[in-house]
Amino acid sequence: MPAASGEQGVREQVSRMDPAGADPCCPSPTEGEAPPPQGLFPTSCNMAARAPPPRALAPPPVPTETAGKEQVKMELENASLWKQFSAVGTEMIITKKGRRMFPGLSVKLSGLNPALRYILLLDIVPLDSSRYRFQGDAWQTVGEAEARLPDRVFIHPDSPATGAHWLGRSVAFHRAKLTNHTLDSQGHIILHSLHRYQPRLHIMEARDMLRWGGAQHSFSFPETQFLTVTAYQNPRITELKIRSNPFAKGFREDGRNCKK
DNA sequence: TCGACTCGCACTTTTGAATCGG
DNA sequence: ACCGATTCAAAAGTGCGAGTCG
Secondary structure, eight states: OOOOOSSTTOEEEEEEOOTTSSOTTSOOOOTTSOOOSSOSSOOHHHHHHSOOOTTOOOOOBOOOSOOOSSOOEEEETTHHHHHHHHHHOOEEEOBSSOEEOSSOOEEEEESOOTTSEEEEEEEEEESSSEEEEEETTEEEEEEEOOOOOOOOEEEOTTOSEEHHHHBTSEEEOTTOEEEOOTTOOSOOEEOOTTOEEEEEEEEEEEEETTEEEEEEEEEEOGGGOEEEESSOOOHHHHHHHHHHOGGGGGGSTTSTTOOO
């Protein structure tokens, strides 16, 4: 299946950590996108104020002299599935214990330096400042969004790995979990229910897990935007999920658990 | 009263340890 | 002793529906 081209449906921002500049743990918002209310990574104060998730670290920067000379590209592998959901209005269940995303984010990378090491990150940012409700047959805004929660990132379990490792294989973030538990200690990404979000993927040069720095590439795919819910609102989304998700096989018409 | 949320259920897939044979 | 393939049980991931909460 041909994946979406690097130019189609992909927005990339490339930024560079300034070794001697502003707070390296909180890079200023990248250009070309509405600046999120908070930086990509929590401030050290934020990190100290809450229990750190197992793989969500705020490492010190590493000055690097090697910038990506070739253009780094990221393609969404399962873009067609995402587009099916997006056409209906993607909903993601969030639970207290954490729920995986479906569809999951699966991408292919190109343009990385095979010899350099990289860390791949996923974070999810609010799309707007509204709260939503499913009324009639559509989502409508019903008021102001709740206060933004502390940012958390999901670090791909293979990180850090060389460019050679990431190139030519599909990189899946299906283990990332979403929760509505504001005091979550499992490192899941905390979101508000009934809000709209945009997942973002980041590639960072790194020598190891504790020394990040150098060029940073950020990508977002419009078709991966979603609304968070604690129970599906749109029956068409339920139908699509049951049809597409192997774990929900039991609810298909030929399954024993299907409702008549 | 109503909408949002939680929890347990029955089902499926995934994962990893144990076992077996070459 | 080692390694790869197979088996199997436990863990994890699904949506549903009833019950709870504010």
